[in-house]
Amino acid sequence: MTSSVTIALYGSGGAGVMTAANMLVDAAAAAGWYALFGRSSGAQIRGGEAAAMVRLATHPVESVDDAIDILLALDWQNMQRFAAELPLGPHSVIVTDPAAGEVPEIMAGSGARVAVLPMKELAKTVPGGRANMVGLGAVAALIGLPPERLTEVLGASLKAKHADAFDASVAAVRIGAEAVGGLGRGRPLEPPAASGARWAITGNQAAGLGALRGGVRFCAAYPITPATEMLEWLAGALPGLGGVFVQAEDELASINMCIGASFGGVPALTATSGPGLSLMIEALGLAVASETPLVVVDVQRGGPSTGIPTKSEQADLDIAVHGLHGDAPHLVVAPQSIADCLFATQWAVHLAETLQAPCVVLSDQSLGQSRAVIDAPSDPGPVGRRALAPAARGAAYRRYALTAAGISPLAVPGMPGLQFTADGLEHGETGTPSAQAADHAAQLDKRSRKLTGYDYGPAWATVEGAGDIAVVTWGSCTGPAREAIARAAEHGVLARLVAPRLLSPALPSAMAAALAGARRVLVVEQSHSGQFHKHLRAEYDLPGEVESFHRPGPLPMRPGEILARLLEMGERP
Amino acid sequence: MTRLDPKEFKSDVKPVWCPGCGDYAVLSSLTKSLAELELLPHEVAVVSGIGCSSRLPAYTNCYGFHGVHGRALAVGAGLKLARPELAVVVAGGDGDGFSIGGNHFLHACRRNVDLTYVVMDNRVYGMTKGQPSPTTEADWENSAMAPHGTGVQPFNPLAVAVAAGANFVARAFSGDPNGTAAIVSEAMRHPGFSLVVVMSPCVTYREEEREWKTLVRPAPPATDDAAEAARRLMGDDGFNIGVVFKGHRAPWMPRAAAATAVADLERRFLIRGQAALSS
Numbered sequence: 138m139t140s141s142v143t144i145a146l147y148g149s150g151g152a153g154v155m156t157a158a159n160m161l162v163d164a165a166a167a168a169g170w171y172a173l174f175g176r177s178s179g180a181q182i183r184g185g186e187a188a189a190m191v192r193l194a195t196h197p198v199e200s201v202d203d204a205i206d207i208l209l210a211l212d213w214q215n216m217q218r219f220a221a222e223l224p225l226g227p228h229s230v231i232v233t234d235p236a237a238g239e240v241p242e243i244m245a246g247s248g249a250r251v252a253v254l255p256m257k258e259l260a261k262t263v264p265g266g267r268a269n270m271v272g273l274g275a276v277a278a279l280i281g282l283p284p285e286r287l288t289e290v291l292g293a294s295l296k297a298k299h300a301d302a303f304d305a306s307v308a309a310v311r312i313g314a315e316a317v318g319g320l321g322r323g324r325p326l327e328p329p330a331a332s333g334a335r336w337a338i339t340g341n342q343a344a345g346l347g348a349l350r351g352g353v354r355f356c357a358a359y360p361i362t363p364a365t366e367m368l369e370w371l372a373g374a375l376p377g378l379g380g381v382f383v384q385a386e387d388e389l390a391s392i393n394m395c396i397g398a399s400f401g402g403v404p405a406l407t408a409t410s411g412p413g414l415s416l417m418i419e420a421l422g423l424a425v426a427s428e429t430p431l432v433v434v435d436v437q438r439g440g441p442s443t444g445i446p447t448k449s450e451q452a453d454l455d456i457a458v459h460g461l462h463g464d465a466p467h468l469v470v471a472p473q474s475i476a477d478c479l480f481a482t483q484w485a486v487h488l489a490e491t492l493q494a495p496c497v498v499l500s501d502q503s504l505g506q507s508r509a510v511i512d513a514p515s516d517p518g519p520v521g522r523r524a525l526a527p528a529a530r531g532a533a534y535r536r537y538a539l540t541a542a543g544i545s546p547l548a549v550p551g552m553p554g555l556q557f558t559a560d561g562l563e564h565g566e567t568g569t570p571s572a573q574a575a576d577h578a579a580q581l582d583k584r585s586r587k588l589t590g591y592d593y594g595p596a597w598a599t600v601e602g603a604g605d606i607a608v609v610t611w612g613s614c615t616g617p618a619r620e621a622i623a624r625a626a627e628h629g630v631l632a633r634l635v636a637p638r639l640l641s642p643a644l645p646s647a648m649a650a651a652l653a654g655a656r657r658v659l660v661v662e663q664s665h666s667g668q669f670h671k672h673l674r675a676e677y678d679l680p681g682e683v684e685s686f687h688r689p690g691p692l693p694m695r696p697g698e699i700l701a702r703l704l705e706m707g708e709r710p
Numbered sequence: 711m712t713r714l715d716p717k718e719f720k721s722d723v724k725p726v727w728c729p730g731c732g733d734y735a736v737l738s739s740l741t742k743s744l745a746e747l748e749l750l751p752h753e754v755a756v757v758s759g760i761g762c763s764s765r766l767p768a769y770t771n772c773y774g775f776h777g778v779h780g781r782a783l784a785v786g787a788g789l790k791l792a793r794p795e796l797a798v799v800v801a802g803g804d805g806d807g808f809s810i811g812g813n814h815f816l817h818a819c820r821r822n823v824d825l826t827y828v829v830m831d832n833r834v835y836g837m838t839k840g841q842p843s844p845t846t847e848a849d850w851e852n853s854a855m856a857p858h859g860t861g862v863q864p865f866n867p868l869a870v871a872v873a874a875g876a877n878f879v880a881r882a883f884s885g886d887p888n889g890t891a892a893i894v895s896e897a898m899r900h901p902g903f904s905l906v907v908v909m910s911p912c913v914t915y916r917e918e919e920r921e922w923k924t925l926v927r928p929a930p931p932a933t934d935d936a937a938e939a940a941r942r943l944m945g946d947d948g949f950n951i952g953v954v955f956k957g958h959r960a961p962w963m964p965r966a967a968a969a970t971a972v973a974d975l976e977r978r979f980l981i982r983g984q985a986a987l988s989s
Contacts, residue, residue, distance in 0.1 A: 166981040293982060336979035346979075349972050355792050357784075377970030381791050385784070386817035393781040397757065397788025400775050401796070405788070423778045510981060550773035550789070550796050553752045558767045558774030569723055569768065570776075 138327045141194035142280050143202045145223050146272065148211030150184025153269030158189030159508075160273060160294070164286040165193045166337055166510040169329025173198035173475070175507040175693075177222050178447060179215065186215045188223060193280065195327050197511060199474040199616030203697035205229055206324050207279055208244070209272045211256065212237040216244060221692060225249040232275060232320065234268065252320040259312050265305035266312070274313025281325035284314055334513035340504035341367035341408075343478035344434055345374065348406045350479070351486025352521040353432065354380035355405040357394035359387055362446040363502040364408045364436040371408075388413040392420040392433065399429050400559055402549030404490055404521050406482075408434035411453050412443065414497070418460050424495035425465040425584065427559040428537065428545070430523065431494075432485045437501040439690050448691030449502035451612055451663040454672060457497045458641045466585045468496035469641035473599060473615035475509040481638055483518045484596055490521025492587050493547060499640070503613050503693055523547050529554025535566040539579055543587030588642045597639040600651045604631030606706055607655040609679075611636055611669055614661050614694045621699035630707030632659075643676035656681040657706050661699055665689035713748050716741040721771045726762070728836075732884030732910030733763050736830050739882075739890035739908075740799065741770065746895050747797070754797045757786040759811060761803040762837050763830035763910065780810030783818040786825050791964060794824075797898065804831040808844040808865050815867070819874035822902040824961040828894060829867065829905070830884070832912035832919065840915035852915070867907055869943040872936050872955050877902030879939065879955040880932075884910040885923045886951070893953060902961040909951075925949045932956050 144161070148154040155176065162172045173192045179185035190205070192198050204224045209232040210216070225231070225247035233240050234256045245251065254275055256268035277287055287310050295303040317323065338346075345367045348356075356375060358368045372382040381398070385391040388409055395405035409417065414435045424431045437453045439445030457469050468488050472481035482498050489496040526534060526546035536557040538545040545566075548555035562570040563577050571577075599615060602622060610618045615636040622632045635651045637644075652658065658679050662669040667687040673679060686702050719741035727733050744754055754772040758764035760779035767774025773796075777785050786800035807815050807829045818827065833850075835841040841855040844865040851859050871879045878900040882890040890908055897904035909926070911919035929952035933939050939955035 163982055167983050289982060334984055335981050336976075337981050338979045342979070346972075346975065349975065355788070357788060374970075374975050376965050376967035377974075378972065379969070381964040383787075383791060383964070386813055389781060390784040390787075390814055390817065393777065393784035394788030394791070396777065397775065397785035397790075398792035399788075400785070401755075401789045401793040403792040405792070419778050420781065427775070427777075513976070513980070550755045550793060551752060553750070556751055556771055556773050558756075558776055560768070560776045561778055562776065570765075 138325050140196065140327050141192060141198070141202060142206050142324045142326050143190065143192045143204070144207045144209070144276055144280070145205045146189040146209050147186070147216070147219065147223070148269070149186045149214040150181065152211040153267060154187050154189050154211065157269040157273040158191055160287065160290045161191055161276060162337065162508065162510065163290045164277065165282055166335065167289060168282055168286045169331045170195060170326065170510070171197045171331060172510040173201070173507060174509070175201065175503065177219060179218065186219065188219050193326060195330050197476070198509065200620045200696055201693045203695045207232065207276060208249070209276055210234070210237060211268055211272060213241050216241045220244060232272070250321065254316055254320060256313070259316060260309055263305050263308040263312065265301055266309040267306070270306045270309035271313035274310035275317050275320065277310070278314040278317040279320065279323035281323065284310065335510055336513050337508060337510050338475065339366060339506060339508045340472070340475040340478040340500055341436065341506065342370050343475055344408070344472070344482040344498065344500055344505070345370045347479040347482030348432065348486055349374060349378060350518055351483040352404045352490065353406045353486055354378060355395065355398035355403045356407060357383040357385045357391045358407045358409065359385050359391050359413060361410045361413050363438055363506050364410050364434065367408045367434065367436065367505065388416040389420065392417040395431055396420060396424055396429050399431050400550070404430065404486055406432040406434065406486070408436065410436050410438050410446070411440045414453060414456060418456070421467065421495050422461045422463060422465050423561040425461065425467050426561045426563070428493040428584070429559065430489040430521070432482070432489050432496050432498060434482060434498040434500055436505040437499060445691050447502065449613065449663070449693065450690030451501060451614065452665065452668060452689070453499060454640065454664065454668040457499055458672060464581055466588050466642060467494050468492065468588065469499060470496055470638055471499040471612040471640055472504060473612060473636055473638060475504055475507060476511040478504055479514060480518060486521045487519035490523050492591060493523070493544060494588060499612060501613050526552070526555050533567060536568045537564060537566050537580060537583070539566060539583055542590060543583040593639055593644065597644055597647055598635060598637040598651060600633070600635050602631070602633035604633050605654060605656045606630070606632040606703065607635050607652050607658045608632050608661060608699065608703070609635045609658055609673060610661040611640060614663055617694040617696045618661050618699055620696035621703055624696060624700050625703040625707065628704055628707070630703055632703055640672070645677055648677045652680050658683045659702055659706060660685045661694070662687045663690050663694055714745050714750065716745040719744045719751055719771050721769055723768050725769050726765055728914045730913040731762070732832065733766065733830050735884040735887045736763070736828065736890065736908050736910055737766055737769055739887045739894055740828065742887070742891040743894040743898065746891065747898055749797055754799065755789055756799045756801055757789060758782045758801045759806040761806045761835070763801060763803040764806055766801045780806055781814065782806065783811060783814040783827065787818060787821065787823045790823050790825055794963065798825050799898070800825055800827045802829060804829060804833060804845045805835045805843040808867050816870070816874045818903055819871050819876040819905070822875060822877055822959050822962045824901055824903070826894065826897045826904045826906065829907045830910035831907050832910050832916060834912050834915045836912050836915055866943060868905065868954060869940055871905045872939045872943060875959070876905050877957040877959050878904035878953070880906045880953040881929065881951055882906055882908040883922065883926045883951050884908055885926070889951065896953060900956060902957070902959055926951050928952055929954060934958060
């Protein structure tokens with residue numbers, strides 16, 4: 138029995154790999170397991186080869202595993218393009234259809250055991266039967282997933298409208314399950330431990346939901362991979378909440394529409410990816426200067442330029458933190474898992490509204506487009522609340538008043554007697570443009586003070602464990618790092634995890650407390666140039682020996698890569 | 711409703727404009743129009759981008775937003791869609807609206823949100839001290855940036871607006887402030903996206919524009935036929951003043967939907983068999 142199993146389903150366009158994988162996840166979730174489901178596709182707009190990677194476990198899954206336990210291939214078309222994403226080892230099992238030809242050497246060379254299952258032939262024994270359903274039945278049997286869970290899932294998607302297809306699929310699943318007797322040892326998963334409400338959700342959906350929970354009721358956006366699904370979800374959700382969704386003509390319009398809505402008092406968000414964020418940078422500075430609350434979710438993909446739109450990387454940190462011209466203090470927040478996409482985005486709305494500043498949320502493709510089974514959040518979470526200006530009382534309203542906290546009471550259009558002009562030009566306290574040194578210094582100070590003086594509470598970072606090695610990481614690398622730390626402990630190497638959720642502003646004293654007593658620091662990130670490492674070096678005093686482990690995407694960070702470095706560090710005197 | 715004096719719509723901020731600039735008169739026309747429409751200053755938002763004319767919001771006593779270059783229409787659309795009860799006026803110049811903001815101009819016409827867009831067209835970039843704009847004549851040689859003229863045909867914003875779907879298209883002249891106020895009022899009353907291009911001379915960099923007052927003439931009565939409006943606009947010399955086109959398209963508003971709660975949305979993520987559980 139195992140507490141975690143990773144299954145990859147591979148096939149060319151129309152083979153039904155994604156359908157089967159979604160059903161596997163739904164059935165495993167209904168059985169009580171947790172799941173993480175990622176996908177990789179070729180360049181075709183529709184169809185083409187695709188790999189579905191599903192990790193099922195008795196515990197919440199926030200990382201891919203080091204290798205695939207079961208690779209089920211409906212065919213082997215263009216497998217060489219996917220091999221690097223489907224690492225196999227001697228313990229792996231390849232389930233292959235003889236009709237698909239020889240197992241390619243690039244896969245067979247791993248030493249994985251090859252088990253033959255004539256899926257296409259078996260499917261033909263059922264009228265309307267499909268090979269993907271035979272494969273699904275086989276995989277379910279190999280991991281000990283009760284067949285009635287699959288029947289329920291098939292029923293939910295097919296029974297009402299396609300009774301014939303339902304019967305054929307149930308029969309094909311059963312035939313696949315019965316055929317595994319000839320496949321050798323399976324990978325039975327330990328019985329599930331989950332109780333309580335669980336959700337099946339993608340990171341993009343979770344971020345969208347977090348935005349709505351935080352109070353966002355306006356979204357203007359332009360389609361871009363891999364953020365589009367968040368926009369599509371929000372487009373469906375906002376009207377029912379009395380909110381507004383607009384598909385803008387470009388990213389310049391998206392962010393400026395959001396600024397207009399937010400100026401009007403309605404919390405606003407847009408979502409994009411690196412190229413869109415690049416276009417939005419000027420307006421982010423406008424939100425800084427005009428002190429307009431705003432959230433921009435960047436679902437990062439491989440860059441620079443058009444880069445690798447469908448795959449993940451953590452290389453927009455530099456532009457998100459440092460890309461604005463002028464001295465433009467703003468907020469940058471990064472979710473650490475699919476579940477955290479909800480909290481982090483909700484928190485971002487709360488921070489933006491409270492601090493009257495733009496907040497960039499750095500999600501990425503691996504979070505946004507993967508689907509996970511997570512525990513439903515028990516905490517309602519923070520809601521954005523603006524400090525609204527009191528009703529007019531004679532004296533001229535000072536929109537940009539120099540308060541101790543740096544946060545000035547905000548009026549919105551429609552409030553009588555508090556009219557002002559919000560301005561991207563430097564200004565004095567009333568908002569009237571000013572090029573005077575004293576006004577510039579005072580407003581720069583206030584805009585900086587309101588962010589650095591705020592109490593962000595424990596949400597600023599995940600800090601776990603107490604080893605004298607500290608793994609400092611961020612975003613989607615947090616899950617793999619946590620898993621690597623747990624495995625290192627089994628080898629007697631103790632490490633702590635420090636993953637800032639708040640990337641800007643820097644919180645030097647909080648970081649110093651988190652790193653107190655550490656003798657070695659391992660910085661982990663998915664960026665070719667080590668952007669996070671440089672950011673840490675610039676903003677913080679890191680104790681002891683510091684080592685940077687950085688590499689680009691698009692391959693996901695795997696726990697074993699981090700573990701190897703931890704074990705090596707642990708052996709040093 | 712009490713009608714305010716137009717002065718009540720003016721702030722005490724001193725304009726940066728040069729003496730003789732047409733924009734002073736446009737500001738007066740706008741405040742006259744807002745008073746005439748029986749609006750109150752806090753019910754009106756004036757949104758702009760960058761340029762001489764884009765400084766206008768702070769000279770009003772309305773809510774104002776002075777954003778970045780070229781994006782005023784996007785800010786204005788976002789504001790109007792979020793707060794439909796506000797009267798939203800977008801103000802700016804020819805460079806802001808038709809060059810750097812050209813794409814937003816096209817899509818604002820198409821989208822037909824209920825905005826009034828007042829463009830003070832002086833056929834020059836004044837704030838950066840005299841470079842050719844999209845409406846500058848091809849042979850204007852008085853710019854160090856284009857010493858031999860641009861050699862590029864000027865943009866015809868009114869014809870483009872009609873083609874792109876604007877619901878109200880008019881040309882005004884700052885030298886006739888009462889006429890301009892009447893046109894702006896009509897534009898604000900007309901549903902959907904209304905474009906008012908006000909010929910507003912820059913006497914500093916385009917001294918010759920002082921002559922505009924001798925060249926303007928009333929336009930023929932407005933039509934509701936877009937093809938006819940386009941024919942007139944493609945054929946005229948740019949000095950016909952008045953409303954050219956009034957369409958009948960309903961303004962675009964976001965789709966309304968049956969009320970849901972965030973908790974309803976959350977329940978859709980519950981895994982199979984848990985639909986009865988509340989989160």
